[in-house]
Amino acid sequence: MSSARDINPGAPSSRTVVSSWGQNLSTSPVATLQSPTASLGGMLPRRSVPKLLKPFNTQDIKILLLENVNQTGRDILTAQGYQVEALKSSLPEDQLIEKIRDIHVIGIRSKTKLSERVLSEAKNLLVIGCFCIGTNQVDLTYAARRGIAVFNSPFANSRSVAELVIAEIITLARQLGDRSIEMHRGTWNKVSAKCWEIRGKTLGIVGYGHIGSQLSVLAEAMGMNVIYYDVVTLMALGTARQVPSLDNLLEEADFVTLHVPDLPETRNMISSAQLDRMKEGSYLINASRGTVVDIPALVKAMRSGHIAGAALDVYPNEPAGNGDYFTNNLNPWAEELRSLSNLILTPHIGGSTEEAQRAIGVEVAEALVRYINQGITLGSVNLPEAQLRSLTLDEPDHARVIYIHRNVPGVLRKVNEILGDHNVDKQISDSKGDLAYLMADISNVRYEQIKDIYESLEGLSSCIMTRVLY
Numbered sequence: 001m002s003s004a005r006d007i008n009p010g011a012p013s014s015r016t017v018v019s020s021w022g023q024n025l026s027t028s029p030v031a032t033l034q035s036p037t038a039s040l041g042g043m044l045p046r047r048s049v050p051k052l053l054k055p056f057n058t059q060d061i062k063i064l065l066l067e068n069v070n071q072t073g074r075d076i077l078t079a080q081g082y083q084v085e086a087l088k089s090s091l092p093e094d095q096l097i098e099k100i101r102d103i104h105v106i107g108i109r110s111k112t113k114l115s116e117r118v119l120s121e122a123k124n125l126l127v128i129g130c131f132c133i134g135t136n137q138v139d140l141t142y143a144a145r146r147g148i149a150v151f152n153s154p155f156a157n158s159r160s161v162a163e164l165v166i167a168e169i170i171t172l173a174r175q176l177g178d179r180s181i182e183m184h185r186g187t188w189n190k191v192s193a194k195c196w197e198i199r200g201k202t203l204g205i206v207g208y209g210h211i212g213s214q215l216s217v218l219a220e221a222m223g224m225n226v227i228y229y230d231v232v233t234l235m236a237l238g239t240a241r242q243v244p245s246l247d248n249l250l251e252e253a254d255f256v257t258l259h260v261p262d263l264p265e266t267r268n269m270i271s272s273a274q275l276d277r278m279k280e281g282s283y284l285i286n287a288s289r290g291t292v293v294d295i296p297a298l299v300k301a302m303r304s305g306h307i308a309g310a311a312l313d314v315y316p317n318e319p320a321g322n323g324d325y326f327t328n329n330l331n332p333w334a335e336e337l338r339s340l341s342n343l344i345l346t347p348h349i350g351g352s353t354e355e356a357q358r359a360i361g362v363e364v365a366e367a368l369v370r371y372i373n374q375g376i377t378l379g380s381v382n383l384p385e386a387q388l389r390s391l392t393l394d395e396p397d398h399a400r401v402i403y404i405h406r407n408v409p410g411v412l413r414k415v416n417e418i419l420g421d422h423n424v425d426k427q428i429s430d431s432k433g434d435l436a437y438l439m440a441d442i443s444n445v446r447y448e449q450i451k452d453i454y455e456s457l458e459g460l461s462s463c464i465m466t467r468v469l470y
């Protein structure tokens with residue numbers, strides 16, 4: 001099923017169509033693009049086979065995947081016929097800017113900073129896939145202003161983070177890191193002083209979202225008492241108990257673990273005053289974001305013995321790739337941290353398990369394909385969420401119009417005037433702040449009319465981005 005022939009059987013054998021972003025892209029009718037369900041064509045009534053919408057030949061879609069995105073995600077994108085370039089690490093800003101000018105889709109994890117400066121160079125960019133939970137590395141507001149959708153995977157690695165934290169609680173309580181380092185150096189140091197069971201100890205969870213609540217269940221199963229603090233009132237799992245303030249939590253917990261997003265309010269949320277409030281001999285764990293803990297204050301509290309141990313998985317500055325980078329050049333206190341005992345340092349591996357990475361690869365890649373091919377925004381973190389049921393194979397002269405626009409009065413009237421020569425079969429429109437997203441499936445569209453529709457919509461003063469899929 002080639003999209004060109006579905007629309008217009010008489011289409012010339014080579015054609016140029018207007019793409020979603022206004023470039024002229026040459027497409028070849030010889031490259032037949034199969035819907036994933038096309039192979040079912042003989043078994044199902046024709047009406048139930050969704051039509052795969054294509055703005056143009058998928059080989060024209062260029063995707064850059066950074067930070068070793070899992071093979072599951074790469075396979076899904078490659079199977080669509082997109083051009084996929086996958087790199088193992090992130091890129092320095094100048095190289096990123098160079099690459100981003102040319103691509104339609106970028107896939108990243110937590111290291112790649114997609115700031116306004118970088119995104120303003122991304123003239124063709126349609127969508128960003130964050131193959132992780134956090135989206136703080138992307139300027140979401142600017143992306144929305146440009147009509148660039150952002151997707152993430154909201155919980156596929158939550159369990160992996162929670163399990164890491166459980167491991168760290170026991171490791172800190174038993175000083176396992178230090179004993180192991182000593183043995184690697186040939187030193188036998190059998191001690192029990194200040195080594196504890198975790199049974200009956202209190203775990204204080206800051207941020208009771210996907211990770212915090214999962215951790216709560218695991219910790220209780222191991223005999224811990226769980227308290228949590230969150231800005232939102234949330235249902236307690238098991239016998240966990242929400243406390244009214246961060247101070248309450250710090251004063252009561254033997255282990256404090258942080259699971260909040262990077263927000264202006266969470267930056268240096270744990271500094272000298274909060275560390276002083278923590279119990280003598282208590283422990284701190286941070287697997288959220290490096291900005292949440294004031295590290296020099298933590299170093300001081302650990303040197304004094306007030307904090308008996310800590311585990312850090314995240315840092316204010318993290319290197320783009322693997323190597324000998326954890327030095328003062330990266331963060332000015334790195335070498336001091338490395339000299340402390342009972343301090344577990346891990347290189348942002350909370351979500352780094354085979355299970356999590358495979359699941360994230362599938363989830364985010366599928367969201368990207370749905371968005372590229374059909375304009376569906378379900379799960380987007382910065383655009384209104386909208387979907388229309390698929391067009392089917394018995395609707396050959398249909399097109400899907402997607403109009404991302406400023407949320408100002410009178411837009412729908414103007415859009416419907418433009419679409420008015422065609423039958424609007426179904427339409428959805430939703431807004432989020434200053435931005436609105438409209439999808440309309442129109443029928444009786446001849447191939448030659450697509451360019452006119454596209455140009456008329458692009459000519460409206462409210463336009464941010466227009467796409468016509470057919």
Ligand SMILES: NC(=O)C1=CN([C@@H]2O[C@H](COP(=O)(O)OP(=O)(O)OC[C@H]3O[C@@H](n4cnc5c(N)ncnc54)[C@H](O)[C@@H]3O)[C@@H](O)[C@H]2O)C=CC1
Nearest residue numbers: 133134207208209210211230231259260261287288350351
């Ligand atoms: N180390 C790693 O590899 C990973 C780190 N993360 C980090 O963990 C963070 C948390 O992840 P999820 O649990 O999935 O997020 P979530 O969004 O499900 O939960 C976050 C919770 O924090 C609460 N919160 C927000 N501001 C707060 C404040 N000022 N004080 C107290 N509570 C506050 C929210 O109400 C929410 O309940 C992510 O934002 C990400 O930065 C996530 C995955 C892997």
Ligand SMILES: O=C(O)CCC(=O)C(=O)O
Nearest residue numbers: 109110132133134351352
């Ligand atoms: O695995 C990664 O690269 C990032 C994990 C993380 O911090 C997240 O999912 O927010």
